[in-house]
Amino acid sequence: LAKTTQPISMDSYEGQEVNITCSHNNIATNDYITWYQQFPSQGPRFIIQGYKTKVTNEVASLFIPADRKSSTLSLPRVSLSDTAVYYCLVGGRTSGTYKYIFGTGTRLKVLA
């Protein structure tokens, strides 16, 4: 089961680009990398998912190097409303099925 490691917390200012890196050294061949965002008193919400190289959507970009042992979530021009906990999730295949195990997440605080 791939274990993920992320920074516990990060601070940023409004308008800046934020990059959050996740390490997943034991990622398996079939595993995708998914990032979630969680606001207080809400459930986690899907942000972006990728397998390799770069993925971009209207919210964020995801950069995955060739060895896939890490990934970086990039949030362009953050605002106060981006203050949340961000989780990196790597689908773990065990005993023929997949388990979705969340790590500790990165608490992002955006300052005015």
Added chain:
Amino acid sequence: DAGVIQSPRHEVTEMGQEVTLRCKPISGHNSLFWYRQTMMRGLELLIYFNNNVPIDDSGMPEDRFSAKMPNASFSTLKIQPSEPRDSAVYFCASSPVPVLATANTGELFFGEGSRLTVL
């Protein structure tokens, strides 16, 4: 679609009482997951179902916890008897991708959670 629906949103009960949390997954989703979140332990996977069948309940903390999925549109998580250390937010999530899939390409859709306080 209304998304994953959980009830109750808040529950306060006394130690020893039975607690039942309910979840209605998104229609058409094959997989359902129950998570527990606390400040100390983060998001813990308790149990998950594929096509209404429990696949792995190794995350269930004790025999006091049980979960069922009698049909594709309903699941319950029951704690009997409840204890103060069970206080947490319990999330239900569903996914359109079966957990028995050969590749993980799905995403999880979470409900708003049920905040449980056991006094």
